[in-house]
Amino acid sequence: MELQDIAKEIKNAKKQIFLLYAFNATGKTRLSVEYKELCRNERCEQTGVYYNAFSEDLFVWNNDIENAEENIRMRIVKSSLNRLHSYIDETKVREKLKPYNVKYDFDFHTYEEQPEDGIEEITFYLKDDDEKNPIKVSRGEERIFVWCFFLALFDTEGWLDENSIYIFIDDPVSSLDDHNIFVTVFTLFELIKKHYENKKIIITTHHIGFATILGNWLRDPNNPFRGRNNNKYSLKGLSLDGSEYSLVSFERKAVWLYHLRMLQVLDKAIQNDDDDTTDEGLEVYHMAVLRQILENISSFLGIGRIEFVLEEIGYSEDEAKYIALEDNALTHRNVYFPQSDIMVPDNKKMLKEVFRRINEKYHFKYNNL
Numbered sequence: 001m002e003l004q005d006i007a008k009e010i011k012n013a014k015k016q017i018f019l020l021y022a023f024n025a026t027g028k029t030r031l032s033v034e035y036k037e038l039c040r041n042e043r044c045e046q047t048g049v050y051y052n053a054f055s056e057d058l059f060v061w062n063n064d065i066e067n068a069e070e071n072i073r074m075r076i077v078k079s080s081l082n083r084l085h086s087y088i089d090e091t092k093v094r095e096k097l098k099p100y101n102v103k104y105d106f107d108f109h110t111y112e113e114q115p116e117d118g119i120e121e122i123t124f125y126l127k128d129d130d131e132k133n134p135i136k137v138s139r140g141e142e143r144i145f146v147w148c149f150f151l152a153l154f155d156t157e158g159w160l161d162e163n164s165i166y167i168f169i170d171d172p173v174s175s176l177d178d179h180n181i182f183v184t185v186f187t188l189f190e191l192i193k194k195h196y197e198n199k200k201i202i203i204t205t206h207h208i209g210f211a212t213i214l215g216n217w218l219r220d221p222n223n224p225f226r227g228r229n230n231n232k233y234s235l236k237g238l239s240l241d242g243s244e245y246s247l248v249s250f251e252r253k254a255v256w257l258y259h260l261r262m263l264q265v266l267d268k269a270i271q272n273d274d275d276d277t278t279d280e281g282l283e284v285y286h287m288a289v290l291r292q293i294l295e296n297i298s299s300f301l302g303i304g305r306i307e308f309v310l311e312e313i314g315y316s317e318d319e320a321k322y323i324a325l326e327d328n329a330l331t332h333r334n335v336y337f338p339q340s341d342i343m344v345p346d347n348k349k350m351l352k353e354v355f356r357r358i359n360e361k362y363h364f365k366y367n368n369l
Contacts, residue, residue, distance in 0.1 A: 001245050003027055006238070007034040009247065015234040016196050017225060019218065020204040020247075021211040022238035027245065028204040029053045031238065032168045035202065048200075051150045052170035059146050061136060062121070072134040073109070073121040074142075085110075085118030087156035088149075096148035099183045103127060104137055106145070140175045147172050147184065154191055166200040167191075173210050185213045192218075196225060196232060204238070212300070260366040262289050262296075263358075267366070270352055282343050282351060287330045290351055293358065294327075313357035323350060 001009075010018055022028050032052045039047065058077045076082070090108055106124045111117040124145075125132040137145070154167070172188065173181045192201055205211050218225055218233045225232045237248035266289050273281030294306035301308070306327075310320035330347065343351075358364070 003031050003034045003245055006031060006245050006247060007038045010202060011038060015232060016200055017192060017233035018202045019215055019235050020238045022206060024206045026238055026240045028170050032170045035168055047164050048166035048168055049164050050168045051172060056146050072136050073123050075121050076119055082118035084153060088152040092152040093148050096151040100144050100180055102141060143175050144180060151187060168202045170204045171206055173207050181210050185210055189217055260364060262293050263364050264366040265289060266355055282348050284330055284343050287327050290354060291327050313361045
């Protein structure tokens with residue numbers, strides 16, 4: 001299929017919420033454009049609001065080099081968005097920024113001669129600076145601000161009126177650290193809960209953690225998107241093979257994590273180890289691979305201890321401590337000690353058993369990567 005076909009499939013689907021995961025450069029932003037063009041060309045009543053790379057490009061820095069960078073400001077390029085600026089103010093944006101705990105504050109500056117044209121520029125300054133000396137915030141802080149600016153607009157009846165029946169949000173977490181990605185998922189989840197009954201909401205992302213967390217929240221049986229044989233969400237992957245696009249369904253128990261490749265490597269090594277016709281098999285470094293997998297799972301669960309994961313997959317507290325200590329000893333040895341890449345049978349047996357239990361507990365899908 002082409003991107004136009006993907007856009008048509010999403011538009012015609014009965015689901016109200018679409019979460020699409022795709023690698024960078026797959027075509028997520030172009031998909032948002034195709035979706036917009038599809039609705040425009042069909043002259044349908046569907047009109048929508050967008051947050052994508054084009055939205056972010058409306059915010060441009062004026063570094064004022066000629067004045068020794070004393071008047072640094074962020075300029076908002078004039079667009080159809082300006083007519084909606086009257087619906088928001090600094091207070092509404094600050095409210096959206098609260099969960100991010102930003103260190104800066106800001107002021108809006110409207111067009112002096114024509115205030116009805118909306119906001120012309122924004123100045124940023126440190127919260128404890130009474131003189132409000134202008135600063136340039138980091139790329140991540142800028143992304144957070146722009147996202148919260150749009151969240152404030154999403155909250156206005158002037159933008160999300162009866163004629164706007166879909167919301168398309170493309171990759172709102174670029175340049176953000178893990179904490180702020182989690183906060184962004186939370187803010188987006190609140191937006192979904194507020195509008196899913198009246199708007200179709202399409203979200204695309206390249207960030208596997210973002211997709212995993214939001215996907216799990218959408219699947220939670222206690223949320224309003226779930227019902228007996230009436231799920232209102234769809235979790236898909238946008239795949240590009242040559243010039244052909246397709247939507248890939250993720251099974252309900254599948255988890256999307258970057259360490260799927262490590263699981264695949266470990267699985268292959270175990271298969272080779274059990275194959276008497278090859279000398280390739282488990283070596284000591286595979287214990288480090290196992291530890292990385294356990295650490296990634298524990299980090300995703302918000303615990304940060306691999307012993308917790310080991311207990312989750314069926315080991316007792318004492319067994320979990322012992323396995324963690326042995327893995328640590330084998331993977332954190334001093335480089336000047338004599339070492340061997342040969343793994344003793346007992347360690348092989350332990351690794352294989354932990355690996356088996358991980359797969360039985362979490363149902364990772366990695367065989368077709």
